[in-house]
Amino acid sequence: MYNFLTELTGNEIIAAFISAMLPVVFIVPFVIFGVLAERKVSAHIQDRLGPMRVGYHGVLQTVADFFKLIQKEDIIAEGADRKFFNLAPYLVFVGSYAVYAALPFTSTYIGSETDIGLFYIIAVSGFAVAGILMGGWASNNKYSLYGALRSAAQIVSYEIPTALVILSMVMLTGTLSLATMSEMQTAYFWNWNIFGGAEWAFTKLLLIPFMFIAFIILYISTLAEVNRLPFDMPEAESELVAGYSTEYSGMKFAMFFLAEYGNMFAVSALVSVIFFGGYQSPFGYLGNSLGLQWLIPYEQLFWFALKGILFVLVQMWLRWTLPRVRVDQLMTICWKYLIPYSFANLIIIGLITLL
């Protein structure tokens, strides 16, 4: 992709810039329709209709909301620390956007073909934590600070089971690169890592139950990392008003939203790359059987987006099904259940890999 753009524009700076901006073209429409989907899904789960006024069945509601947010007055509370208050939403978004640099959208487009993609994705979540703490502190509001501290404690704790599960998958596949990992799960869906990987041996059958355990642990901890229910302690409306985003209005509030929904898709895509083959189609490519090679990247983009959006929908479904956990329960789930289980899983997967 980058090489193609370099040839097209004849300038490597412009090519790098366009290549880096491409995920934005994906994220912004995703967020606009993701928020709408959330409202519609929640409404139908609760036997309501949800937004119905703007456009057919309210499909343009979030577009209208977007224009409303752009026009809103930008309010900064008097006691706030102006510099950090203004910077924090963008820092949170940087943390969320940086993940997209390592996600393989298709076999032809990946922001950076780095060898350490998975490790990098674990590392950049630090930016989001720092941004949330910055926003919470600079707002100079009790609820904001509580929300920010809760969020940081939660993300830092749940990084451990995430990292342990990813470590076990790295042991199994022998690579840290997301592109290579997707490439290894090619052809048909029984080659996906959740079904024991592409290698045909008796270990494949042994691996399947532990792959499911690993997947469930990873999915729960990514839910906590993006502050979604049942782990949305940082924004618990009934206790903390709106957590770290209490004092924000207009576009800055929208930046937090953009970061949250961007993160939701990023972790869903990460789960799908690790366990469900990423951009690989579950049953061969239409382009291969028709002999149209140019079609394959588009099909891959379709499968990548479909798998990611499917997991986002599961996140929404969980949000409107499960009640919120308490702070102490949150820490109990992480330290007393998920971490020991993921350690045991790591050791078992390691032993099976050695067989």
Add this chain to the structure above:
Amino acid sequence: MELYDIIFYLFAAITLLSAFIVVTSKNIVHSAFNLLFTFFGVTGIYVLLGADFIAVVQLLVYIGGILILLLFGVMLTNRITSVDIRTGTVHIIPAVIGIGILWGALTAIIAFKTNWIVKPADSMEPTTVGLGNLLLTDYVLVFELLGILLLIALIGAASIARREFEELKD
């Protein structure tokens, strides 16, 4: 100036500027947040030097670990934000003499005594595989000892926290 140079100077400027603010700021929370940009700038320079693994470790350990702990410490400590930190100069003449001699000696050695080797830059290759092999072959003893050290620190921290909790209960 090539693209590479522009990016290098950008990261260098970020690092130096934010490090300067960390030292001179009178508000301890401002210092802590500016440390974020210092670490980020150093990460960028590691990437430009082709040390991809070290760069991500810098991101993970310093921004994701140390900085967050630091911020927690600063924010949870009561009234630490209103403490007046003295960042101005005290005893300016002895300080100038001491620093001047040390700095002069160091720069003199760097400028006159060092044999600078100039060679073309290595091509950038992934370093993870090489690092992993070295850690588990040549440096395996150091690696294991560091692991044990970290485990001891973990057990120590847990035991200290538990003892205080039991004392409170009595």
